Amino acid sequence: MIRHVVFLVLLVAGCRAEAPVPSRSVTDDLGRTLVLPDRMERIVTLAPSVTELVVAAGAGHLLVAVTDADDFPPEVDSLPRIQALPVNREAVVALAPDLVLASEQVNDPRDADALAELGIATWFVRVDSLSDVPRALRALGDLLGTAETARRTADSLEAIRTRLRSSLPSGRPPTVLVLIDDRTLFSFGAGSYVHEMVALAGGRSITADLETRAPRLSDEFVLTRAPEVIVGSLGDDYRIERLLEHHPTWTLVPAVRDRAVYSVPGDLLLRPGPRLFAGALLLREALGTGPVPGAGSGE
Amino acid sequence: MRLRPSILVLAIAVPASLVAGLTLGSADVSASDVVSVLADRLAGRPPADPVNDAIVWSLRLPRVLLAFVVGAGLSVVGVAMQALVRNPLADPYVLGLSSGSTAGAALYFLGVVPLGALPAMSLPAAAFAGGLLTLVLVYAAARDGSSVPVTRLLLAGVAMSALMASLTSFLAFVSPDPNKLRAVLFWLLGSLSGASWTVLPGPAIVLAVVFLALLGLARPLDALLLGEDPARSLGIPVERMKHVLIALAALLTGTLVAYSGAIGFVGLIVPHAVRSLTGVSHLRVLPTAFVGGGLFLVWSDILARGVLPGQDLPVGIVTALAGVPFFLLLLRRNRRPFA
Incomplete structure (x- = not known):
């Protein structure tokens, strides 16, 4: 019995030590460089606009919590809420997300620093113009492993823009x-x-x-x-x-x-x-x- | 007579400020356009240019007049409060009126006021009720039998102000609607942008009544400056005087704050500035503070309207910004202790 336990412990420890999670280095919209695991499974958003971008990028299923101000799309209604202004850091940590997504317009980079000290990475999205939306969607798609869906949504938004522009x-x-x-x-x-x-x-x-x-x-x-x-x-x-x-x-x-x-x-x-x-x-x-x-x- | 030159200065400054208030603003309306609007209005002719007419007659004129009324009112109340509590830091808001009104306005804006109680509750009514309720609580806490000790009055006022301010902050924080939040903030800083001909009569009438009443009390106010006991020995009914002053201040400040928000600083610095010019006699301080405070707010509002093109700054930002340097200068020049 004890031998089994020891074996199990060694196995777990071995797994941890020998198979590091594959990771990559990425840069967010604020120019901050993050080292992130290749696969994201749990994400938290700190602004309603970012939630909408995540869902539109096809990664809504990865959300484990959204802010208390979120109300769109309807599928986020059932998710746990966290206070975003100011960020309830304890709640974020308790959710153990792989990544926190924040908005340059709403959130404070100092929150990201505080979360980084707790071992949680934060990616900032910045949308200043309409063309930033498809760009942010594609970036989120790459980041969250839903590049194909994100690209399709981004393309259709750009098509709307083209149609609007050409029919003026x-x-x-x-x-x-x-x-x-x-x-x-x-x-x-x-x-x-x-x-x-x-x-x-x-x-x-x-x-x-x-x-x-x-x-x-x-x-x-x-x-x-x-x-x-x-x-x-x-x-x-x-x-x-x-x-x-x-x-x-x-x-x-x-x-x-x-x-x-x-x-x-x-x-x-x-x-x-x-x-x-x-x-x-x-x-x-x-x-x-x-x-x-x-x-x-x-x- | 030291007052003569100041009367002359004021006689020029008042119309000049009125003209400036009508001519300067976010929109470009030339002086000749202003004159033609006024001429058309006074002659009862239909306006030559309806937009200029709306800007000068319906927006700027009531706004300049409201600025004068609010500035004059806050200043005379400031004079009265400083005499009442014999403290140079006193202003019209020292008994919690502004923070109470703001809390009332916040409750209204954020839709928390039980509208069933008062079906036609408007924003000014909510603000006025908030201010008055606060003052009543302050008074009840400070009262000792039939007398109202000034120290207790001040302390209760400061404490209630803090309570009401945190109530406002709490309401703002939990508000789900950022638009209403902005409205509360704008109101908190004070603004005259709500001025119109329909708004003007209420504050103007209350100002006239309270100002005349205070003028009537000028001598007892002078006596109060000496201290309560000396005033009593001069035959002044000190406690009754305090009650009357609190009621007058509450009435006027509550009305003004209800329409313009909590415009700061006017009621604190104008009385001091005026005293440094006229001496302490209330027969001279009150009229000078009336005109000086009115002019000060008219000009502050001209700045608030003109600093950013097309925009309206909350005038409360400007009063401190423009008033403090001037006040510090006065403070340096005048070695005589204030109040």
């Missing part, structure tokens, strides 16, 4: 104001992917030249720039009257006068992930700048 109507694009919130008028400033979404939809975003990343617009700005369409995450069943309640002078804004105010689900604007393309399709619909030839699902 001629003539002057309507001016568009994209709002995050209707009361305090937060919007998107220079460098945001939102302006590209608006352009693909056939419009021209009026906040593209504002230097702040999340500018807080004045009523005066909106009055003088006179947007012809207003789009925002304004909630379900949005009524134009509610906009006028907060901003009574906007009766003079062409978009309000022509009742061209549209509410789109906030996540399609705010989450730098695959659904931005669905957002662009929805914007095209709202702007009424012509149908997209052969448009498929944006998911």
